[in-house]
Amino acid sequence: MSPAPRVSRRRLLGYVGSTGVGAAAGAGAVLAVGAEDAAPASTAPAPAVPGRTIEPWGAHQPGVAAPQAAVSELVALDLLPGVDRDALGRLMRLWTGDVEALAAGRGAPGDPAPWLSQPASDLTITVGVGPGACRPGLFGAGPPGFGDVPPMRHDRLQQRWSGGDLVVLVAGRDGTTVAHAVRRLVADAAPFARARWRQVGSWNPTDPSGRPQTGRNLFGQVDGSGNPQPGTPLFDATVWVDEGRWAGGSSLVVRRIRMDLDTWDELTRDEQERSVGRALADGAPLTGGPELADLDLAARSQGRLVVPADAHARRAHPSLNGGRRMFRKGANYTREVETEQGVEVESGLVFLAFQADLADQFVPVQQALDESDQLNEWTTAIGSASFAVLPGFEQGSWLGEQLLA
């Protein structure tokens, strides 16, 4: 069955849901004004728009390479029994309409609360497909090297945070807008899939003056300095599947990493820095230079390695992993957990790794870290999931069309 023609996609960025504007403009008020003039009167000068409206179209889903957002929320879903390839096509077309509307700051079609969507929210929505849905009759085989992440010795995985047939990663500068988008996407998917887990975390991607910064995890470490930079050939080679049905896609590993802040805090600053190989103040290599300088893995001081043999940044370094690397993002989480002793607070990192080939990039590096990494002392993976990231879509097309049509 060939899918019906799609409607053209609107690209009118200032075009908000009429129900949202109605209250401000008032019944019957027909004024030749732009959207900004329709806002409620205020004497305060409007500050610069703090965020961007990110268009959803292109060769790649834009959320992968977009700057780290303040809030990231992921929801994994399991397909309902009986969902076949045709049904997946309907779901993907449905989600495509939602993604386009939400990214522009409109409510999703049929949204009962469109006011919760806003433009300039840095909003991106990234859709991926789990190993269980990468099979004949559904999405077909995944991209090269895609599959489950094999068990690691240090893992203490909980089903509660693992697996899933589909994932939606919603990122943005505001948690309310992000949560609303997640809710709409999950609600609209109800005929096809049911939510399995949902995780949310935050990140501070800008310094006090508003300039982009790498950001820190809850250990206080500047986290992500070694990332390939979007827009470079290295980034493209690291992240994107370059040919075949999945060309333009990627793979995503989601690891929920619990962090033991109490025992970490017992370390001296020197011990903390040597466990990673970077300075805490600015994330610079202990071997010198600015944050983005490469580590000098051979450097010694008084006979011993400046970056210890089991320091995290050494063990993960591409030069010791056959050039393998990944593009990683993170979101810090804090959550109350009911225990027999009462309510305790768990802290950690929702770790996201993007790579073209999961088996050839993520897995060997993770195995090297599992074998030896000082940070294993204070971190524990309690959830793990992998997803093939769908290629991007152009206006008039839809998510996954090249895989399902």
Add this chain to the structure above:
Amino acid sequence: MTRTTRTTPARGRARRLVPAAALALALGAGLAACGDEEPTGSADTASAATEQAGSVTIGDPWVRATVGAEDTSMSAAFMTLDNDGDEDVTLVGASTEVAGMVEIHEMSMVDGAMAMQAVSDGLVVEAGRGKVLEPGGYHVMLMDLQGELAPGDEVELTLEFSDGSEQGLTAPVKEFTEEEGHYHEPGTGEHDH
């Protein structure tokens, strides 16, 4: 991510795509002031209409599900219509295989209660402006439904415009509970309230 041109036409039909334009719509509470729409914020949008393709762009379509409704013989389709051209265009009709009868309707307050009626002369989309079809306002009424419309289904709809153009679209069926009664008012077989 700040591209300003779009070159990908909708599959299977010629479509003209225009630069982004700000368009604000003012519908009083989405109900009473149907038809009050704002002109576009910029004047550069209505430059290069191509007659044969029609100048109306359809966006954000969806159809209300009937599953679980009292009256499953009716539903409605909603969307936005943007007229990127120099001339006013009127939506004069629509058709779909799922409904025996399709009309363009508006909802309005009659004697203190919401009621809907056919827009007999069609729905005018003025040049450079837009119309929103939404619950409580304009809608494409689907009557004499041939079967149940379940969330997750897709409805193929053809819109007919006064310039002679037709546009096909595929609208997802979504659950929507607000004001359910307005679209499932038990009629007399025909839709005549």
